[in-house]
Amino acid sequence: MTENTKKFLSNFLPFAVSAALLWVLSKMIDFNEAIRIIKSADLKYIFYALMFFSTINLILIVRWFVFIKALELKVDFVTAVRYYLIGLLGNSILPSSVGGDVIKIVGVCAGSQDKPKVVASVLIDRLSGFAGMVLVATVSFILGFRLISNPSVILLVIGMAVASTGIATVLFNQTAYSFCCQIFGRFPKFKDALMKIHYDLALLKGRQWAGYQAILLSALSQMTLAVTYFLLAKALHQDVNFFYFIIFTPLICVVSSVPSIGGLGVRELGAAYFFGKVGMLESAASSVTFISYLFMVFIGLLGGLYFLLTRPPAKES
Numbered sequence: 001m002t003e004n005t006k007k008f009l010s011n012f013l014p015f016a017v018s019a020a021l022l023w024v025l026s027k028m029i030d031f032n033e034a035i036r037i038i039k040s041a042d043l044k045y046i047f048y049a050l051m052f053f054s055t056i057n058l059i060l061i062v063r064w065f066v067f068i069k070a071l072e073l074k075v076d077f078v079t080a081v082r083y084y085l086i087g088l089l090g091n092s093i094l095p096s097s098v099g100g101d102v103i104k105i106v107g108v109c110a111g112s113q114d115k116p117k118v119v120a121s122v123l124i125d126r127l128s129g130f131a132g133m134v135l136v137a138t139v140s141f142i143l144g145f146r147l148i149s150n151p152s153v154i155l156l157v158i159g160m161a162v163a164s165t166g167i168a169t170v171l172f173n174q175t176a177y178s179f180c181c182q183i184f185g186r187f188p189k190f191k192d193a194l195m196k197i198h199y200d201l202a203l204l205k206g207r208q209w210a211g212y213q214a215i216l217l218s219a220l221s222q223m224t225l226a227v228t229y230f231l232l233a234k235a236l237h238q239d240v241n242f243f244y245f246i247i248f249t250p251l252i253c254v255v256s257s258v259p260s261i262g263g264l265g266v267r268e269l270g271a272a273y274f275f276g277k278v279g280m281l282e283s284a285a286s287s288v289t290f291i292s293y294l295f296m297v298f299i300g301l302l303g304g305l306y307f308l309l310t311r312p313p314a315k316e317s
Helices: 003-028 032-040 043-069 079-093 099-109 115-143 153-172 174-186 190-202 208-235 240-254 266-276 282-309
Strands: none
Touching: 003 174, 003 208, 032 282, 043 079, 043 115, 043 208, 079 099, 099 115, 115 153, 115 174, 115 240, 153 240, 153 266, 208 240, 240 266, 266 282
């Protein structure tokens, strides 16, 4: 397979995934019903949800800046905000689940002499986000176990906890890490990626507090997203126990990391599946996550405008 073919497929696949899942979603739900539900939405709750969604992004900016400071990068908070916001726009429209990360890395690297640490700050930030998802999903599942009777949901939560424990063991335990490097010796790209993450984590040696702070901020962002979904469900006249939102939100976030256009289609299908198990109308559940996607696009566009308005003047030659 040629390099051009690989690039074409990697760019085409997310579009295909989003289109295919939206088609599947159209077979599961009544779009006319979804439109009717959205038209009848309580705008007061929509506004509240937007405020909470905006707060999530503030939390995530602070989380990234925790690692920037821990790695002693010479990047001020305003610069971090600028590239986070333009990265958010990239996440919502680019055919990749990590498009925003690439934008942040390229942007900050352009003005930094310590490029490896810039890359590390973004990658570890992403890893702490996953850790926060698992923390919230596991704790809420333990506390609300009696509310969940569907075996597939139980298995997904347990699977997340087991997978995250395995990943942490590999990355933080030298013996387990060396063993895995030997196993994946025949897959040099995977081995190199594993070594890169291990190296990035090693940069935080003696600064573990930054990792703990970031994981707590990630958990807070997941809780805030759960509140956002809950308020949107309220706006669409759906009465569902708040505990379900705490349990399902991390699962939906994990599902939406599948390569697609801003998680479009993947997120909606996941929401319809999970919340459909607890009595919410599938059309309403998918509408909840679609509205949150529109929030992301809206804030991303504002971020893009802010990025342009705060662009430093070009240096005279």
